Amino acid sequence: MQSSYDAVIIGGGHNGLVCAAYLAAAKLKVLVLERRCVVGGAAVTEEFHPGFRNSVAAYTVSLLNPKIIRDLDLSRHGLHIVERRLSNFLPLPDGQYLKVGAGKTEQEIAKFSARDASRLGAYNERLGLIADVLRDLVLERPPNLTAGGWLEALPELIRGARLTRRLSVLDMRARRDLLDLFVKSAGDYLDTWFESAPIKAAFGFDGIVGNYASPYAAGSAYVLLHHVFGEVNGKKGVWGHAIGGMGAITRAMAQAALARGAEIRVGTAVREIQVSAGRATGVVTEKGETILARSVVSNLNPRLLYGSLLDPNVLDESFRERMAHWRCGSGTFRMNVALSELPDFTVLPGRVLAEHHTSGIIMAPSLAYMEEAYHDAKAGGWSKRPIVEMLVPSTLDGSLAPPGQHVASLFCQHVAPQLPDGASWDTHREEVADVMIDLVNSHAPNFKAAVLGRQIMSPLDLERTFGLIGGDIFHGAMSLDQMFSARPMLGHGDYRGPLKGLYMCGSGTHPGGGVTGAPGHNAAREIIADFKRKRLK
Ligand SMILES: Cc1cc2nc3c(=O)[nH]c(=O)nc-3n(C[C@H](O)[C@H](O)[C@H](O)COP(=O)(O)OP(=O)(O)OC[C@H]3O[C@@H](n4cnc5c(N)ncnc54)[C@H](O)[C@@H]3O)c2cc1C
Numbered sequence: 001m002q003s004s005y006d007a008v009i010i011g012g013g014h015n016g017l018v019c020a021a022y023l024a025a026a027k028l029k030v031l032v033l034e035r036r037c038v039v040g041g042a043a044v045t046e047e048f049h050p051g052f053r054n055s056v057a058a059y060t061v062s063l064l065n066p067k068i069i070r071d072l073d074l075s076r077h078g079l080h081i082v083e084r085r086l087s088n089f090l091p092l093p094d095g096q097y098l099k100v101g102a103g104k105t106e107q108e109i110a111k112f113s114a115r116d117a118s119r120l121g122a123y124n125e126r127l128g129l130i131a132d133v134l135r136d137l138v139l140e141r142p143p144n145l146t147a148g149g150w151l152e153a154l155p156e157l158i159r160g161a162r163l164t165r166r167l168s169v170l171d172m173r174a175r176r177d178l179l180d181l182f183v184k185s186a187g188d189y190l191d192t193w194f195e196s197a198p199i200k201a202a203f204g205f206d207g208i209v210g211n212y213a214s215p216y217a218a219g220s221a222y223v224l225l226h227h228v229f230g231e232v233n234g235k236k237g238v239w240g241h242a243i244g245g246m247g248a249i250t251r252a253m254a255q256a257a258l259a260r261g262a263e264i265r266v267g268t269a270v271r272e273i274q275v276s277a278g279r280a281t282g283v284v285t286e287k288g289e290t291i292l293a294r295s296v297v298s299n300l301n302p303r304l305l306y307g308s309l310l311d312p313n314v315l316d317e318s319f320r321e322r323m324a325h326w327r328c329g330s331g332t333f334r335m336n337v338a339l340s341e342l343p344d345f346t347v348l349p350g351r352v353l354a355e356h357h358t359s360g361i362i363m364a365p366s367l368a369y370m371e372e373a374y375h376d377a378k379a380g381g382w383s384k385r386p387i388v389e390m391l392v393p394s395t396l397d398g399s400l401a402p403p404g405q406h407v408a409s410l411f412c413q414h415v416a417p418q419l420p421d422g423a424s425w426d427t428h429r430e431e432v433a434d435v436m437i438d439l440v441n442s443h444a445p446n447f448k449a450a451v452l453g454r455q456i457m458s459p460l461d462l463e464r465t466f467g468l469i470g471g472d473i474f475h476g477a478m479s480l481d482q483m484f485s486a487r488p489m490l491g492h493g494d495y496r497g498p499l500k501g502l503y504m505c506g507s508g509t510h511p512g513g514g515v516t517g518a519p520g521h522n523a524a525r526e527i528i529a530d531f532k533r534k535r536l537k
Helices: 014-025 066-071 105-110 114-137 150-167 172-183 186-193 197-208 220-226 246-259 302-308 317-324 367-380 425-443 459-466 518-532
Strands: 002-010 030-033 045-049 052-055 081-083 088-091 097-100 240-242 263-265 270-276 279-285 290-298 332-339 360-363 382-391 406-415 451-457 502-504
Touching: 002 014, 002 279, 014 030, 014 066, 014 246, 014 518, 030 290, 045 246, 045 332, 045 451, 052 332, 052 406, 052 451, 066 518, 088 197, 097 105, 097 197, 105 114, 114 150, 114 172, 114 186, 114 220, 172 186, 172 220, 186 197, 186 220, 186 367, 197 220, 197 360, 197 367, 197 382, 240 246, 246 263, 270 290, 290 518, 302 317, 332 425, 332 459, 360 425, 367 382, 367 406, 382 425, 406 425, 425 451, 425 459, 451 459, 502 518
Parallel strands: 002 030, 002 290, 030 263, 088 360, 290 502
Antiparallel strands: 045 052, 081 240, 088 097, 270 279, 279 290, 332 406, 332 451, 360 382, 382 406
């Protein structure tokens, strides 16, 4: 049986849902098809141990764009985001620790370096200036490189000129900073500012989140920047927690899309995109159902879209070849644990809830440690001294665990997306999970014994469960060659695929990964414009 839509969206990740809500608000007939039995993609909450729920993959919120929260009225659909009581806590060797948080950081840094403490204000101001510009660009579509003549190029040149005008608000010093942040390593950038290892570790951690690289790898400063352009409840650069976990965000988005008239079907994987006379005309589901649509919108990692859902013959060979080399694999290993009690840190003892328990607890004391973890993982698949950020969201959200008990998210960075010598993650996942638990236990000796249950997501699990190729949390590395107009490829940085009627709305498009909603928002705007200009015909 065949049915027909204006737009069929493949994938009900948060970007697919945002895109659906905007398209439906523009009175288009929209259908979202999600392979899993639940919408939300990498932003979902599940019960992983009896009585204990947590965000399965994405675990903390900041990048979600405030315009999207407003437009989709997500608060009315139940979204409530709370701030951490402290941003970050770093337990360190030799009985020391560093706390990072509003009104606190300077005096904390002064414990390690008076010079660093005196430079903090200028660092925040200059990084904040660049973050403001970037924040402005996330809802813009990048200028697209066109293959035709002047007629096609002119609108893109104008777009480029507008962008240049935007950047002209930055003075020369800030423009130099911008260049640094785009091309330098996070380590080199931070070395120009600070001398003490703990503060560089606290800030540099953002440069390796989802980035399987040394903090001294060129381009990692951009990844750092990507993680500071967010905000929570109007407070810039702050990270928070969605009550009910990340699934509360996508549940609200789904409700917003449904309220605007979109249809959502879960448990419906798409097998193939139908193409006729060079244009996408609909999809065929795994169950063999054909659904016709005037436009097909993919929420998938671009390599998954072009490598699995399209007949290779409908794509240009150079396009196919380039897409096959789209770099994926963020080096991420993710765990959730159910805890009988709060972790009791050696450097800051206490099992009674304190502000550091509500923070992002970064267990990696220096950039040198992070670099070593990367090289270890490259050589052996994972590091014996890995990098773990732990959050205990139940300290802010009583709905996640039984009273007096807790859930913790362990975001573990620097494991190899593919293990050396063809070894399988299925063989090593438990062993690596033990390494992660042992690391936390080395900082909080009651931790291991407090673990009542655990959920493990190796890179392979992330790929199988969510369609994240190589476990890549961002749908593709956030390196300069894969950003902005080049996300996912020069000539297709405008959310339009290489076939008429085919669009992309996922994290593999500008501005990239994270629970931002921006790719979904931007793609919807382009699709609506094409419908209005009757470009789809
Ligand atoms: C472990 C981990 C931790 C992270 N932590 C954070 C964090 O704390 N904060 C943050 O902001 N970001 C975080 N991220 C990144 C963020 O979660 C992702 O970038 C973002 O959720 C991706 O959203 P998306 O809608 O673009 O794609 P996805 O969420 O990947 O959604 C794509 C959807 O497509 C579906 N699909 C795949 N194939 C098919 C098919 N053939 N047919 C139908 N449906 C299909 C999938 O099931 C999925 O639901 C994290 C990601 C991971 C994996």
